[in-house]
Structure formats: structure tokens, C-alpha cells
Amino acid sequence: MNLLDIRNLSIELVTGSEPILAVDRVSLTMKEGEVRGLVGESGSGKSLLAQAIIGVLDDKWKVHADRFHWRGQDLLRLTPEERKKVITKDVAMIFQEPMACLDPTTTIGSQLEEAIDEQLLSGNFWQRRKQRKKSIIRLLHKVGIKKHIECINSYPHQLTEALCQRIMIAIALAKKPLLLIADEPTAAMESTNQGQIFRLLSSLNQLKNMSILLISHDLENITHWTNTITVMYSGQFVEAGTTSQIFNQPYHPYTKALIDCSPKANIHLPTKSRLMTLPGSIPILQHLPIGCRLGPRCPRAQQECVQAPKVTNHHGHQVSCHFSLKGSK
Amino acid sequence: MTTLLEVYDLSKSYKLKGHWYNRKVNNALEPLSFVLQAHKTLAIVGEVGSGKSTLAKLLVGAEKPSTGKIKLNGQTLEAGNFKQRCQHIRMIFQDSGTTLNPSLTIQKLLDEPLKLNTDLNEQERIHLIRNTLQKVGLLADHMNFYPHMFSGGQKQRISLARAIILQPQVIILDEALASLDPSLRSQMINLLLDLQQQMGLAFILISHNLGIVKHFSDDMMVLSGGKVVEYGKTHELIKNPKHKYTQKLLMAQNFQLLSK
Numbered sequence: 001m002n003l004l005d006i007r008n009l010s011i012e013l014v015t016g017s018e019p020i021l022a023v024d025r026v027s028l029t030m031k032e033g034e035v036r037g038l039v040g041e042s043g044s045g046k047s048l049l050a051q052a053i054i055g056v057l058d059d060k061w062k063v064h065a066d067r068f069h070w071r072g073q074d075l076l077r078l079t080p081e082e083r084k085k086v087i088t089k090d091v092a093m094i095f096q097e098p099m100a101c102l103d104p105t106t107t108i109g110s111q112l113e114e115a116i117d118e119q120l121l122s123g124n125f126w127q128r129r130k131q132r133k134k135s136i137i138r139l140l141h142k143v144g145i146k147k148h149i150e151c152i153n154s155y156p157h158q159l160t161e162a163l164c165q166r167i168m169i170a171i172a173l174a175k176k177p178l179l180l181i182a183d184e185p186t187a188a189m190e191s192t193n194q195g196q197i198f199r200l201l202s203s204l205n206q207l208k209n210m211s212i213l214l215i216s217h218d219l220e221n222i223t224h225w226t227n228t229i230t231v232m233y234s235g236q237f238v239e240a241g242t243t244s245q246i247f248n249q250p251y252h253p254y255t256k257a258l259i260d261c262s263p264k265a266n267i268h269l270p271t272k273s274r275l276m277t278l279p280g281s282i283p284i285l286q287h288l289p290i291g292c293r294l295g296p297r298c299p300r301a302q303q304e305c306v307q308a309p310k311v312t313n314h315h316g317h318q319v320s321c322h323f324s325l326k327g328s329k
Numbered sequence: 330m331t332t333l334l335e336v337y338d339l340s341k342s343y344k345l346k347g348h349w350y351n352r353k354v355n356n357a358l359e360p361l362s363f364v365l366q367a368h369k370t371l372a373i374v375g376e377v378g379s380g381k382s383t384l385a386k387l388l389v390g391a392e393k394p395s396t397g398k399i400k401l402n403g404q405t406l407e408a409g410n411f412k413q414r415c416q417h418i419r420m421i422f423q424d425s426g427t428t429l430n431p432s433l434t435i436q437k438l439l440d441e442p443l444k445l446n447t448d449l450n451e452q453e454r455i456h457l458i459r460n461t462l463q464k465v466g467l468l469a470d471h472m473n474f475y476p477h478m479f480s481g482g483q484k485q486r487i488s489l490a491r492a493i494i495l496q497p498q499v500i501i502l503d504e505a506l507a508s509l510d511p512s513l514r515s516q517m518i519n520l521l522l523d524l525q526q527q528m529g530l531a532f533i534l535i536s537h538n539l540g541i542v543k544h545f546s547d548d549m550m551v552l553s554g555g556k557v558v559e560y561g562k563t564h565e566l567i568k569n570p571k572h573k574y575t576q577k578l579l580m581a582q583n584f585q586l587l588s589k
């Protein structure tokens with residue numbers, strides 16, 4: 001059974017004059033034990049989508065969906081309280097800047113303690129304190145921190161960024177979630193630290209069978225760690241498929257451009273040659289093009305592109321384009 | 330090929346607080362030397378605290394070196410002589426949004442370095458600004474815009490325009506490409522490569538994205554803890570890295586895995 005099943009999710013920003021469609025009919029499914037990458041450049045609505053899953057968007061944003069199921073349960077029909085209960089039990093999220101997300105005024109230990117679920121502790125009230133401390137240490141060991149005593153007693157500013165991100169992951173793991181949403185966990189991190197965090201996440205995925213939704217703006221960074229990838233552009237669904245499908249045979253011109261413009265992916269590219277790139281820049285939210293939003297930048301755009309294309313499915317490889325690269329190869 | 334920039338035994342150490350009998354010194358950068366030619370790019374790679382930003386600061390003149398000499402076209406650059414230096418060596422920073430003054434229009438912003446460093450009259454300055462904006466792929470009309478009206482990629486182009494407006498010989502890119510989106514980043518790389526061919530610029534590229542380093546640079550220097558670990562031609566260095574640290578860096582970006 002699918003863990004998360006979202007069909008045609010739209011998120012609207014309610015403004016004075018007319019609502020702006022920030023996310024336009026995006027579908028996303030997650031199976032148990034899957035690592036899915038969600039790739040899109042800035043303004044593609046990937047963080048909004050994550051926030052909509054968690055349910056932390058405020059009243060300015062309106063969420064519609066044809067289907068929004070969490071393990072067979074329709075989340076949109078639940079009351080906010082019930083929904084919160086379901087989500088906090090099974091879903092956890094880690095954020096971009098771990099330093100900014102941790103409380104600077106208290107120690108790591110007490111922040112971890114807050115995250116520990118009381119119901120998982122057994123024993124009488126005089127034993128609880130000790131148990132809580134034990135489970136904190138266990139959590140720290142799980143994320144690969146060996147010096148747990150120093151770590152518990154220190155404040156966030158005393159630790160490095162990678163360590164802080166590990167602690168964020170530890171806090172997220174406290175409830176034993178089924179799905180971990182990682183919103184650009186390694187942005188602004190050094191490459192060696194990036195590798196550490198990704199390795200930790202993938203080992204958690206393999207050992208605990210935890211699904212991970214890995215959000216990133218850079219396709220090349222995450223391809224090594226994901227099973228499947230969903231690509232978004234400017235709030236619209238672009239392409240979804242397994243990593244090798246996306247990487248070796250992209251059907252959508254946008255995905256192809258993303259792969260072509262990465263010098264890391266094209267190892268045989270002669271140095272100092274011009275890189276393939278799309279003209280223009282990403283449209284801003286106030287002036288979105290109609291139809292397919294890639295239209296003005298797309299090398300294959302034709303008249304039909306003023307109508308938003310339907311999603312077509314080729315053996316699990318979904319693409320949303322009138323003139324996909326499927327036939328041309 | 331003419332030698333543009335020569336650096337001999339450049340080093341920087343900071344004195345730490347302590348008693349007079351217990352002076353401690355932090356060697357941010359151990360002595361290093363390199364030579365940079367016109368039309369060439371030197372990439373500097375390393376982790377946090379490896380001294381790559383210190384090196385950039387020393388070259389651009391924001392810090393005084395403890396030892397060593399910097400020569401540009403055979404002339405020694407003196408610490409503190411900004412007039413001489415800022416015409417020839419310019420720098421672009423990582424976060425272009427915060428380096429542009431939000432209360433000035435683009436015209437005034439680009440006018441400032443011209444007023445301070447050249448004796449062109451107003452007509453000529455406007456003409457030069459217009460040309461420079463076109464060179465970096467913006468329109469002349471953008472002169473009257475304020476920085477907040479531009480997107481991230483365009484802001485980076487404006488800071489590039491500010492860097493090249495004085496016709497410098499060396500441009501230092503301190504993580505200038507890191508915060509851009511991939512499609513804008515490749516536009517920017519193309520633009521930089523074009524400018525290098527047209528104007529004969531030499532770049533010093535500080536980056537931790539080895540894909541860009543490999544594509545962009547001719548020479549490469551790996552720093553670790555203020556020391557030069559490896560220095561050589563980029564393609565040779567990436568093909569067979571000798572030092573363990575370089576191998577680790579390459580492994581971390583799983584170069585081998587992607588090259589299938």
C-alpha cells in the first residue's frame with residue numbers, strides 16, 4: 001500500500017484581487033521504504049508541497065486535492081486536531097538551516113528530551129528520568145554521535161553545522177516516523193559533510209525501512225541517494241520516474257536541460273566549452289505564464305503549450321509535456 | 330602567454346589573545362606561491378577553515394599579509410594602496426543580494442567605482458555603464474531599477490558588471506556560483522567564459538563544487554588547514570589525485586560513481 005498518495009494537489013495563495021496558483025496540480029506517491037527526490041529550482045513550490053503534507057500552512061494558503069491519502073486515510077476530511085495527531089505520529093521533518101532551527105538558549109540535551117515520547121517509556125515515575133536520559137543517548141548513537149555526554153551538555157552554537165543537522169535528525173527520529181521529509185538538509189554545507197548526512201539518511205532508510213522525501217534544488221547532488229525522483233518547475237509537475245529513467249533518458253525538455261547543464265553529470269564534456277542552458281530566468285509568482293509554465297523558455301515549445309499538458313505515463317515514467325522527448329529517441 | 334599575477338610566500342597569521350609570555354599565533358595561511366596567466370583560471374578548493382577565503386582577502390587587499398609579495402604585471406602591490414589594486418583585482422561575493430546597496434539604483438551603484446577611480450565625465454560614465462550592462466546580458470534600461478527588482482541570477486550579473494566595469498585583469502569569485510539555481514548557474518558560467526575570452530580576464534575561482542571546478546579551471550590548488558596540499562593542472566589532479574585529502578574530497582562528491 002502507498003504510504004502517501006497525493007493526486008492533483010493545488011495550493012493557492014489568497015490575495016486581495018485574485019488568488020495565485022502557487023502549486024498547480026502536482027501528484028506524488030510514496031511507497032514504504034522508498035527514497036524519493038523532489039527536485040525543483042527556487043520558486044518551484046517544493047517547500048510548499050512539503051509544508052502542505054505536514055499541514056503547517058497558515059490561512060493565507062488554500063489547499064485542494066483530488067486525493068490526499070496517508071496510509072489509506074483521507075487527510076483533507078479530518079479535523080485539524082485529528083490530522084495533527086496522525087501526522088505527528090508518523091511524519092517528521094528536518095530543515096535547511098539546522099543551526100537556526102535549534103533553540104539557542106537551551107542545551108541540546110533538554111531539546112532532545114522534549115522530543116521523547118512519554119508513551120514509549122515504561123516504568124514508574126521515579127524511573128522515567130533515567131529512562132529518558134537513556135533514550136536520548138540511544139538516539140544520539142543512532143545518528144552516529146559517539147561523544148554523547150559533551151553533546152548533551154553543549155549549546156547549538158558550540159557545535160558544527162553537520163553535527164546540528166545530526167541532532168535535528170535525532171529529534172526527528174524520536175517518534176520513530178514512517179516518513180522523514182528532508183527539506184534541503186545539506187544546503188550551504190561542505191561536500192564532505194554533505195556526504196556524511198546523506199550516508200546517515202540512507203542507512204536509516206535501509207535499517208529502519210523509513211521512507212525519505214529528499215527535497216533539493218540540485219539534481220546532481222541527490223541522484224546517488226534516491227530510488228525515484230519527481231521534478232517540479234514553477235509549481236507544476238514536470239516528470240517523475242526512477243532515478244535511472246530520469247537521469248539516463250529524460251522525457252521532458254526541462255529535465256534534459258537540468259542534466260545537460262550540470263558539468264558533473266557530463267564527465268566527458270570538454271573543459272571550458274559552453275554549457276547547454278535554458279534562456280531566460282525563472283518566472284516570479286506574480287507573472288506566471290499560462291499553460292505550461294516552462295513555455296517561454298522551452299526549446300520545443302509550440303502553440304499547444306499555452307494549454308497545460310496532461311500527464312502521460314510510460315511504464316511508471318510520468319511526464320507532463322505535449323512534445324516529450326519520448327518519440328524523438 | 331604573459332604572466333599576470335605572481336604570488337611569493339604569501340602567508341597570514343593572526344595573533345590570539347594571551348599573556349605576553351603565552352602568545353599564541355593562529356596560522357590561517359602558511360606561505361604559498363603561485364603564478365596566474367591571462368586567460369587562465371585558478372581554482373581553490375578546500376573545506377571550511379582551510380584558508381581559501383583568507384587567501385582571497387589577501388589578494389584583494391582587505392587584509393595585510395604577514396609575509397610575502399604579490400606582483401601584478403611585474404609590479405609589486407603594496408598593502409594599503411587601494412587605488413592601485415582595486416582597478417586591477419575585483420571580487421564577486423557569494424550572496425549578491427546583500428552586497429548591493431538597496432537604496433541606490435543600478436546606475437548609481439555602477440557609477441561609484443567609476444567616480445572614485447577614473448576621471449571620465451558624466452556622459453562617458455553613462456556610456457560605459459550602458460555598455461557594461463549589455464556585456465553581462467542585461468538591458469540598458471535596467472540602469473534605473475533598484476536591486477530588489479531583480480531576481481537572484483540578475484543580481485549576480487549586476488555584481489559581475491560592477492566587477493568588470495573598471496576593466497580589471499583578475500576577478501576573484503568567492504563561492505559566487507554556489508547559491509544560484511542550476512540553470513542560472515550554467516548561464517553564468519557561459520557568461521564568465523565568454524568574458525574571459527573577450528577581455529583576457531584571469532579568474533580565481535573559490536568553490537567546493539568540483540564539477541564546476543573541473544569544467545571551468547585550468548589550474549587547481551587544494552588547501553587544507555592553511556597548507557597547500559596539492560597544486561597542479563586540474564585535469565591531471567582530478568584524474569589521479571596524489572594526496573589522501575584530495576582523494577577524500579573527490580570521493581565525497583562521488584565523481585567516479587557518476588561517470589558511468
